[in-house]
Amino acid sequence: MGGMSLSLNLSGLRTEDGTEVLEREIVVIGGGPAGLTAALYAARGQSRPLLLIGQSLGGQAATTSEMENYPGFPEGIGGMALAEQMARQATRFGAELAYEEVQEVNLRGYPFQIKTYGADYRAKALIIATGARARQLGVPGEKKFIGHGVSFCATCDGYFYKDKTVVVVGGGDSALDEAIYLTRFAKQVIIIHRRSELRAGAILQQRAFANPKIRFVWDTVVDEVLGDDLVTGVRAHNVQTGEEQVVNADGVFVYIGFLPNSSLFKGQLELTSDGFIITDKRQRTSVPGVFAAGDVQDPDFRQTVIAAGAGAAAAIEAERFLAERAYEVGEQPVAEAETEGEEEKQQV
Ligand SMILES: Cc1cc2nc3c(=O)[nH]c(=O)nc-3n(C[C@H](O)[C@H](O)[C@H](O)COP(=O)(O)OP(=O)(O)OC[C@H]3O[C@@H](n4cnc5c(N)ncnc54)[C@H](O)[C@@H]3O)c2cc1C
CATH class of the missing domain: 3.50.50.60 (FAD/NAD(P)-binding domain)
Known part of the structure; x- marks a missing residue:
């Protein structure tokens, strides 16, 4: 990806292999609770986020049949049902959801490059919510009884x-x-x-x-x-x-280990020795404009409510980053540009 040639104007651009380059304000990678909540907050902030879900909605949360500790559901809620509700809520406010798995990212240039099988995206801010997976024993019976013991x-x-x-x-x-x-x-x-x-x-x-x-x-x-x-x-x-x-x-x-899904970012972001993305309290990674939320940066809690909270924080921070950057380079932030457009229409 590093050697990909691009012209300076991003609109209508194609890479050498003919893939269209699509520019977005905020791209979120990962369709678990952290990514879905980040998409909701970014959408409500008028940043028209694109959420690249990966292969299936809901991440690890969707694998649990009954979640009894997510606030607001006193009778409990199925993990997949919760993810579907989160997805509906995010799309209601304008988030675009795509079942695409990210193959490569390039965080060395700006805007950031995100490549899936079908498309090539450029993002002015990136939120990583790729989650994690438990290391499994790999013995007979283990897979069969997940959720049944x-x-x-x-x-x-x-x-x-x-x-x-x-x-x-x-x-x-x-x-x-x-x-x-x-x-x-x-x-x-x-x-x-x-x-x-x-x-x-x-x-x-x-x-x-x-x-x-x-x-x-x-x-x-x-x-x-x-x-x-x-x-x-x-x-x-x-x-x-x-x-x-x-x-x-x-x-x-x-409990033989926990594997964060961070291999895409190795060498580009600071990771812990166990592979978790290092963030500060405001979900900022070692690269300005790149944020991480949820299990991919959380070796301690690994809970849906905490992943969702971190996703919200990451989106708020991404919006702040875009607003500050827009101010510095003299661009109009999306929300402001839209509001002014509305005012002009009303005056006509
Ligand atoms: C069996 C089980 C039961 C659980 N029960 C509970 C419970 O009852 N209560 C509770 O609070 N927590 C529970 N948890 C923990 C909870 O599910 C996690 O803490 C939470 O899902 C983490 O959310 P996340 O968004 O950070 O990551 P994940 O849920 O792991 O989601 C990550 C997402 O990133 C996507 N992704 C990964 N790589 C890529 C890529 N290259 N491109 C695009 N997308 C990508 C995945 O497809 C997935 O959609 C449970 C976990 C498990 C495994």
Whole structure:
């Protein structure tokens, strides 16, 4: 993409391979809660945002059948239903939604270049909301039971395991943190860890060891998630002795890492060692005019309401950036240009 030739005037422009170049004030990448909320706020700010959703609407949120902790829905709401409502709300105010997956971005020039399979966009401000995904075990049964006993989010699903037994796989901070959280509901939490010591911080370790509901299975890896309609346990083996065992449980929570969808931005934006996009409190990344929101920049909370809030903040900041830039280069911001046009029409 770096070598792509472009003339200076962007309107009606085509790249060398004939793809039309489409210019937008704000482009949002990612159709999860963060991106949908960013699109809503940018649309209400009159910036006519384009939201590149990717392959499916709603992101991770759409994969949960029942969301009980998103405010405003006392009876809970399905994740996909929530995403559809968010999409309707954003389009009502003028956001354009496209099911296009971004293949490449170039943030070194300005406007920023965003390439999908079908189109080539230029954006004066960019909001990245590409989310993240939990690292999976990759063992038989895991995929089949996602939503039926296999979970990657204790805050989301812990409540369903009142007085039940659950397995937590992992030995880092997230695994211990979530295991301790799960003891509020479950009668027993069994932590299966592939080593004989934990990677988690000392305080978390102390709290976990002191908790009578938590039991550890050391030096052990999970080979299969077992069940019929619902999970009944896991088959595992000891890496030192090779001995196999079945651990009975009603749920399996996997915490072996979390992968932000940030590979498109590697080398162009500052990332943490784990690949999360680094932002300041105002969702600004290391490149002025590029903002990030939601799970792609949040290693700590990973909740829909927080992703949505960050999306709103990113859009407000993007609007501020455009207004300041317009002032500096003497351009008319979109909203002002439109308002003046309306006034002229009324005077005629
Ligand atoms: C099974 C499960 C259950 C959950 N339950 C709850 C719950 O009950 N309550 C709660 O608050 N949270 C819950 N969460 C967490 C919540 O879903 C996430 O915190 C939230 O979805 C993050 O929103 P996001 O917009 O940052 O990212 P995501 O939801 O991950 O969305 C990212 C979007 O970016 C798109 N994308 C990625 N790459 C590209 C690309 N190259 N081009 C275009 N688009 C791209 C994806 O297609 C997707 O649409 C759950 C998560 C999971 C996995």
